[in-house]
Amino acid sequence: MNKWKVSLTTSLLLIVLSACAIQAPPPRTGGPGAPLQKIRLPMGYIPNVQFAPYYVAVERGYFAEAGIELEFDYKFETDGMKLVAAGELPFAVVSGEQVVLARAQGLPVKYFLQWYRRFPIAIFSLKTKGIAKPEDLKGRTVGIPGFFGATYVGWRAFLDANGLSERDMQVQEIGFTQAAAVQQGKVDAAVGYIVNEPLVLEANGFPVNVFRVSDQVDMVANGLVTNEKTLRENPTLVRNMARALLRGIADTIADPNAAMQISAKYVEGLQADDPIQKRVLLATIELMRSERLGISSPQAWENTQNTLLAMGQIKQKLDVNEFFTNEFVP
The missing domain is CATH 3.40.190.10 (Periplasmic binding protein-like II)
Incomplete structure (x- = not known):
């Protein structure tokens, strides 16, 4: 399925965790009547039931409560990492090794929410x-x-x-x-x-x-990346993005049947009772389960970096704290 590319000039994939209580996001800036901020999110793959947490969070209004109107960008030609690094988009769905490669090239990106707890x-x-x-x-x-x-x-x-x-x-x-x-x-x-x-x-x-x-081996899998400018100038947006998606993840884990029903509205041709796609969703949920949704570990980043070093994809080690932050995970 998801064909995540190591090259930073190609499409990024894609493809956390356990049902734990997620705090409600803070009120949107400007109050309930304020306009939503439109955000285009590169997904790195076609519409798929694996994106159920995102669909659930949209359908149940979690992003709207956070002041966000989310637009899914499924185009393979969209280089999400490059656009985020350039400040043209605030977020993208990426795999962990992409972040290490980007930082090794000096790109100012940072991973702030782990979607898949396990490398897929x-x-x-x-x-x-x-x-x-x-x-x-x-x-x-x-x-x-x-x-x-x-x-x-x-x-x-x-x-x-x-x-x-x-x-x-x-x-x-x-x-x-x-x-x-x-x-x-x-x-x-x-x-x-x-x-x-x-x-x-x-x-x-x-x-x-x-x-x-x-x-x-424990390596960093799929999640959300942003850029240093957004972290510095609009941390509330980052926090709201994280909390909205975490609510969608928790709901998906807690009620796969409801997640299937919702996903059928977003994935053309998907039937909510499709047994194969239900197995795909259940397998995805197993990748998402974690004692604490959303966080990534320094050791997993170290393991990811060591693999890329051994492959010759990067030339020298960096401080793993350059790759990620857990600051925005409640």
């Missing part, structure tokens, strides 16, 4: 292949969408965590055909999103073995 990338294979543990990948053929993006970052982190190297196997670039390539036996295993390809295969009667990258 996985390595999967048909059960009939007998790949039951990571070392079983030795000598096998593994398909990846390309040598870029969150899938490749997750793949490299997985290898490092298990003492493996790409030299131990044959790695093939197969584009975004992972499910079909695995099903048809073109590769023995593939790298993809835990809420996409493995679910598709299982739903079509092909049982799979899955290695979740998040079970091997």
